[in-house]
Amino acid sequence: MLKKIKDVTAEPQKRLFGLLPEEIKTLMGDLGQKSYRGVQLTQALYNQRIIGLEEITVFPAALREDLANAGYTVGLPEIVQAARSVDGTERYLMRMSDGETVETVWMPDGDGGERGDGSEASLEEEALDGLEGNISEFGQAAGKRDLRNVGALEQKGYRRATICISSQVGCAVNCQFCLTAKLGIKRNLTAGEIAGQVVAVLNRHGIKIGKDRINLVFMGMGEPFLNYDEFIRSVELLVRHIGIPESRMTVSTSGIEPAIRAFAQEPLRPKLALSLNASNDLVREQVMPITRKWNIAQLLDAVQTIPLGKREWVTFEYVLLGGVNDQPEHAREVLDLLKGMRAKVNLIVWNPGPGIAYTQPKPEDVAIFQKMLIDAGMPAYIRRPRGRDIYAACGQLKRTVDLPEAAALVEIAPAASRRG
Numbered sequence: 001m002l003k004k005i006k007d008v009t010a011e012p013q014k015r016l017f018g019l020l021p022e023e024i025k026t027l028m029g030d031l032g033q034k035s036y037r038g039v040q041l042t043q044a045l046y047n048q049r050i051i052g053l054e055e056i057t058v059f060p061a062a063l064r065e066d067l068a069n070a071g072y073t074v075g076l077p078e079i080v081q082a083a084r085s086v087d088g089t090e091r092y093l094m095r096m097s098d099g100e101t102v103e104t105v106w107m108p109d110g111d112g113g114e115r116g117d118g119s120e121a122s123l124e125e126e127a128l129d130g131l132e133g134n135i136s137e138f139g140q141a142a143g144k145r146d147l148r149n150v151g152a153l154e155q156k157g158y159r160r161a162t163i164c165i166s167s168q169v170g171c172a173v174n175c176q177f178c179l180t181a182k183l184g185i186k187r188n189l190t191a192g193e194i195a196g197q198v199v200a201v202l203n204r205h206g207i208k209i210g211k212d213r214i215n216l217v218f219m220g221m222g223e224p225f226l227n228y229d230e231f232i233r234s235v236e237l238l239v240r241h242i243g244i245p246e247s248r249m250t251v252s253t254s255g256i257e258p259a260i261r262a263f264a265q266e267p268l269r270p271k272l273a274l275s276l277n278a279s280n281d282l283v284r285e286q287v288m289p290i291t292r293k294w295n296i297a298q299l300l301d302a303v304q305t306i307p308l309g310k311r312e313w314v315t316f317e318y319v320l321l322g323g324v325n326d327q328p329e330h331a332r333e334v335l336d337l338l339k340g341m342r343a344k345v346n347l348i349v350w351n352p353g354p355g356i357a358y359t360q361p362k363p364e365d366v367a368i369f370q371k372m373l374i375d376a377g378m379p380a381y382i383r384r385p386r387g388r389d390i391y392a393a394c395g396q397l398k399r400t401v402d403l404p405e406a407a408a409l410v411e412i413a414p415a416a417s418r419r420g
């Protein structure tokens, strides 16, 4: 039986999760330890995905206690509430060590948002296009296979999963269709808190990196490009140390022009999705007031500085709002804007939220809009809405505690088998 070490709330500099290997090495050196102890601690944090110091069994007990007595903790965000949708999506309330909370969403089988962007996830999605509706058959087939060597997802009949993570507590951008905007901004998350949401969810589901296919979208609460340095550092942690390739990640921005230009220069770069949401500046200013700072032309110019890989497309997200931006003239304007670009459009049927005065678009308007884009040669996909009933869908993250009756609040499971 491992001795439980009291988990005191750590000062930010005392949280171990989020430190890079060279920082961990320095820390261990400062504690009078040899450098291999730094390697062991790095492995414990990012490969074993420990949640408490007592799990570092390669350390002598005295060293674990020294760390604890000096105030160090692992410092992973903690899932304090989980709601499960009828479609299997789960929305988590994650508590940081200072008590602030954000939301993170788990979508088994994803939402199809990657289709057509050239990523690994997109190629898988396209391969599955002919199999839509056969997910339960896949599950039954999985039940007949030898499951000893497959990941946790396949054992449950899923091919893959997408985790949607938050980058800030609240958001300052004030998109008029989004519930998160109602919270205002409280603070940035650190890189450890951003990557830590992923690890908390991986642990909950016993995910094995390398066996399970996990995609990440930085599309939860907050604008990642207004927390740029910590976002980029979280990508480094996730790619280099936790083992999720950047080709399985997409970051969505409302359009922070200087950050898009900086992003174009990054050596580790997830796919980019720009939240366009309007076909001209006039409509976009109403829907996304940030357009007054950087207009559509400036954003498209910045997006075109991104060096695209051979099979890479830039994604433009377009939330369809009934009667606002969903008419044929808007589709024509979108085509004009994106002419000549290696782009694809993700259409998102607006998800309603309390206190937001938009209406959902009519299904026939959505169909016409998509058809006009496709007929003109622009790939256009409709995102599968996930977790609407538990306020987990796009634009619905607001730390909602009151849930409709049908939505289940589910037990917080102890960490399952975590070895990656």
Ligand code: SF4
Binding pocket: 171, 172, 173, 174, 175, 178, 179, 180, 181, 220, 221, 222, 223, 254, 395
């Ligand atoms: S859509 Fe994104 S950027 Fe806009 S307010 Fe919501 S969280 Fe912020």
